[in-house]
Amino acid sequence: MAAASFRPRQPSPTATLQLLRSLRFTPSTSIGSSFPSIAFASTRRTLYTRPTSSATRHGAATSTATSFASPRHRPAAPSHSPSLSPRAMSSAASLVESAKKAAAFQAVDEHLLPEHRFVGIGSGSTVVYVVDAIVAKGPEFYGPMTFIPTGSQSKGLIRAAGLNLSNLDERPVVDGKSVPLDVAFDGADEVDEDLNLIKGGGACLFQEKLVAIAAKKFIAVADYRKQSPRLCTKWLTIPIEVLPLSAPDVLTRLQAMGSPKPAIRSGLPSKAGECVTDNGMWIIDAPFPPLLLPKDLSPSEEGDGKNAGKWEVSRLAQELLKVPGIVEIGLFHGFNGNQAVSLGQVGQAQKPVAAYFGTADGSVDVQLAA
Numbered sequence: 045m046a047a048a049s050f051r052p053r054q055p056s057p058t059a060t061l062q063l064l065r066s067l068r069f070t071p072s073t074s075i076g077s078s079f080p081s082i083a084f085a086s087t088r089r090t091l092y093t094r095p096t097s098s099a100t101r102h103g104a105a106t107s108t109a110t111s112f113a114s115p116r117h118r119p120a121a122p123s124h125s126p127s128l129s130p131r132a133m134s135s136a137a138s139l140v141e142s143a144k145k146a147a148a149f150q151a152v153d154e155h156l157l158p159e160h161r162f163v164g165i166g167s168g169s170t171v172v173y174v175v176d177a178i179v180a181k182g183p184e185f186y187g188p189m190t191f192i193p194t195g196s197q198s199k200g201l202i203r204a205a206g207l208n209l210s211n212l213d214e215r216p217v218v219d220g221k222s223v224p225l226d227v228a229f230d231g232a233d234e235v236d237e238d239l240n241l242i243k244g245g246g247a248c249l250f251q252e253k254l255v256a257i258a259a260k261k262f263i264a265v266a267d268y269r270k271q272s273p274r275l276c277t278k279w280l281t282i283p284i285e286v287l288p289l290s291a292p293d294v295l296t297r298l299q300a301m302g303s304p305k306p307a308i309r310s311g312l313p314s315k316a317g318e319c320v321t322d323n324g325m326w327i328i329d330a331p332f333p334p335l336l337l338p339k340d341l342s343p344s345e346e347g348d349g350k351n352a353g354k355w356e357v358s359r360l361a362q363e364l365l366k367v368p369g370i371v372e373i374g375l376f377h378g379f380n381g382n383q384a385v386s387l388g389q390v391g392q393a394q395k396p397v398a399a400y401f402g403t404a405d406g407s408v409d410v411q412l413a414a
């Protein structure tokens with residue numbers, strides 16, 4: 045893949061875009077990794093000068109509710125260390141923003157091609173920079189493209205940026221099938237060594253999964269805090285979208301599966317009561333011990349939760365989806381778009397073909413599928 049050069053950002057199209065950026069939060073608990081260090085099969089490429097930092101735009105989401113979980117599982121952010129001065133905290137926060145931006149610009153440069161026509165746009169704070177990177181390419185480049193959102197936030201981003209907006213169910217139908225998206229870009233809460241993902245920190249996981257599987261290739265874009273040897277190491281819970289009516293029973297089932305304290309996500313600080321998704325559902329955040337990969341299992345182990353509550357990623361995902369009332373889960377697992385072709389399972393790939401992690405030193409780590 046050719047190395048791309050940094051393109052200076054054009055002025056942000058509208059003030060509305062700035063406003064939309066402020067809608068995301070950064071939860072405040074710092075959680076360190078306890079998993080032994082494992083080498084990543086990633087390629088490190090430093091291609092960009094560090095972009096200028098953008099304004100910090102997150103409010104803390106520390107909930108005072110006792111009966112709900114706030115989404116408290118964001119990987120350790122240097123901005124929350126009590127030992128840092130306010131100036132150091134602000135500079136650490138801007139490093140994270142710069143990291144997200146560098147990852148987004150490089151991912152778009154390397155994976156959005158002029159011939160692409162349908163492009164998925166995910167949710168979250170990192171995706172804002174994906175949209176910026178697309179806009180920076182100019183109207184001749186993005187004008188013929190149509191952008192498909194994963195929820196109301198990304199719909200607003202696409203609209204405010206002046207990109208062509210459509211919906212997943214409005215794609216042209218060819219030979220009886222909706223045309224695939226050429227590529228989809230989305231953020232992630234945690235990415236493991238095999239490119240399995242936890243998503244749903246922003247409560248958009250259901251539509252995010254629909255868009256990811258509709259794409260020929262899915263690209264994850266994140267900052268360095270999200271890269272992890274195993275899922276549930278830094279981001280300790282799996283977001284699960286549930287029918288509200290079923291929530292009490294789903295909580296009971298999750299506990300029986302070994303999740304010690306699953307909890308309904310609070311809508312605080314912006315909404316009293318539960319966090320309600322774009323689909324009118326609730327989110328349960330279910331903690332699990334670090335999730336195993338197939339290579340972690342001994343011949344006698346099944347990864348079915350029976351050995352000290354240890355689950356293998358795909359095994360857990362399959363079992364969760366059998367629970368009545370669960371409509372979708374924030375585990376993205378299985379195979380990627382490239383593998384889907386050889387497996388004859390096009391349209392069912394959940395995993396990214398590559399994950400881009402902006403680092404604190406301004407470079408970008410690219411973790412490619414094996």
Ligand SMILES: O=C(CO)[C@H](O)[C@H](O)COP(=O)(O)O
Binds near residue numbers: 168230232242248252
């Ligand atoms: O899954 C998501 C929303 O449901 C987001 O993509 C994920 O939470 C990452 O967000 P951010 O880029 O703000 O860290």
